[in-house]
Amino acid sequence: MKLLNLDHVAVAVVDLDAAIAGYRKRYGVEPLHREVVESQGVEEAMIPVGGSYIQLLRPLGDDTPVGRFLAGKGEGLHHVAYAVPDLDSALAHLEEQGAALIDREARVGGRGARIAFVHPRDLTGTLIELVELTADGRPVS
Amino acid sequence: MKLLNLDHVAVAVVDLDAAIAGYRKRYGVEPLHREVVESQGVEEAMIPVGGSYIQLLRPLGDDTPVGRFLAGKGEGLHHVAYAVPDLDSALAHLEEQGAALIDREARVGGRGARIAFVHPRDLTGTLIELVELTADGRPVS
Numbered sequence: 001m002k003l004l005n006l007d008h009v010a011v012a013v014v015d016l017d018a019a020i021a022g023y024r025k026r027y028g029v030e031p032l033h034r035e036v037v038e039s040q041g042v043e044e045a046m047i048p049v050g051g052s053y054i055q056l057l058r059p060l061g062d063d064t065p066v067g068r069f070l071a072g073k074g075e076g077l078h079h080v081a082y083a084v085p086d087l088d089s090a091l092a093h094l095e096e097q098g099a100a101l102i103d104r105e106a107r108v109g110g111r112g113a114r115i116a117f118v119h120p121r122d123l124t125g126t127l128i129e130l131v132e133l134t135a136d137g138r139p140v141s
Numbered sequence: 142m143k144l145l146n147l148d149h150v151a152v153a154v155v156d157l158d159a160a161i162a163g164y165r166k167r168y169g170v171e172p173l174h175r176e177v178v179e180s181q182g183v184e185e186a187m188i189p190v191g192g193s194y195i196q197l198l199r200p201l202g203d204d205t206p207v208g209r210f211l212a213g214k215g216e217g218l219h220h221v222a223y224a225v226p227d228l229d230s231a232l233a234h235l236e237e238q239g240a241a242l243i244d245r246e247a248r249v250g251g252r253g254a255r256i257a258f259v260h261p262r263d264l265t266g267t268l269i270e271l272v273e274l275t276a277d278g279r280p281v282s
Contacts, residue, residue, distance in 0.1 A: 001169040005191030009150050009221050011265045022264045026240060027223070028142040049223060050146030051192050056265070075266035077218035080150050082168070082190060099167060123163045124152045124197070125216035 001093045004083040007131050008046065008053035012066050012078040016058040020045055023054065031056075037110045042066050044110050051137070055081070055110075079117070079127035087114050087132035087140075094118065106132070113139030142234045145224040148272050149187065149194035153207050153219040157199035161186055164195065172197075178251045183207050185251050192278070196222070196251075220258070222270035224278070228255050231271055235259065247273070254280030 013019040016034075023029050031045040032053075041064030047054040057078060059067035069078060084090045087106045094101060100122035109115035114132040122128070132140040154160040157175075164170050172186040173194075182205030188195040198219060200208035210219060225231045228247045235242060241263035250256035255273040263269070273281040 001167070003168050003170055003190045006147060006150065006193035006195075009147065009218075011267055013265050019265050026142070026235065026238065026259075026264055027144050029144055049144045052147035054147075054221075076261065077150075077221065077267055080195075080218065094167065097167065118167075120217065123167055124154050124160050126152055126218055 001090055002085060004085060004133060005137070006052050007081040007083040007129075007133065008055040009080050010044075010055040010057050010078045010129075011076065012057050012059070012069050012073075013075050014058070014070060016043055016045060016056055019056045019058075020047075023047060023056075029054070033111065035110055036060070039107065040065070040109060046110070079129055081115075081129035081131050083133040083137070084130050085132070087116060087130055090130055091116055099123075111139040142231055143226060145226060145274060146278070147193050148222040148224040148270075148274065149196040150221050151185075151196040151198050151219040151270075152217065153198050153200070153210050153214075154216050155199070155211060157184055157186060157197055160197045160199075161188075164188055164197075170195070174252065176251055177201070180248070181206070181250065187251070220268035220270055222256075222272050224274040225271050226274070228257060228271055228273040228281075232257055240264075252280040 029047045032048050033046040036043045041060045043058045045056045100119035103116035106114040118128040120127045170188045173189050174187040177184045182201045184199045186197040241260035244257035247255040259269040261268045
């Protein structure tokens, strides 16, 4: 198991345009990429900061994971994603340890990347995403 | 205003040794730095991941910001910190905009760095820390 980088920190928001405008005004940052990821029930905007991203997540409906998060907790930090060079071997390592995996196999997330989530109950109450990246930081799809 | 990097994502934990052991076992990562920061009421461990850190925060007592966070929400993501090249000018920019600053002037945080916090109510429910770093990524004290 090797973590290459802190790929992104994800923030659940109610209004994606307002959130993007807020980050632009306060911190002078701008999304590089924006897309609807139907399989995760979100529209996401990826704002580059150094070698990482701020990921803003707007739920596509109330009955989605991010919609339920917003209803329960309001806007705020949702998960953190680490880049790994080989997601299948990372998942095998975690499964061998009995980690509380949400995804036992890779699925496709934003940017067409192979991703998997580990449940917050596994470690420090933190929803962790692993995303497979190439050595030069591009998503593997 | 310019954000150089995502410096760290901070996680509030009850047991710092257990959390460090958990990150070691699950993700093969190791703290580079550990210290008590009395002024913030925490013991912190900084785990490098690429050019960023996972910061694990254990409160020194129940009546501290992180102690109250744990009592209310349990373990989990606490704040995100961005590196800036000039904290005083960043704070002047935010104050000019009427941002909800927790610190109107820089104070000294972990690693002896000059830091300041922006209240979660300011933007997307997210507690944001700004930390002044040199061009080669060292804290400015």
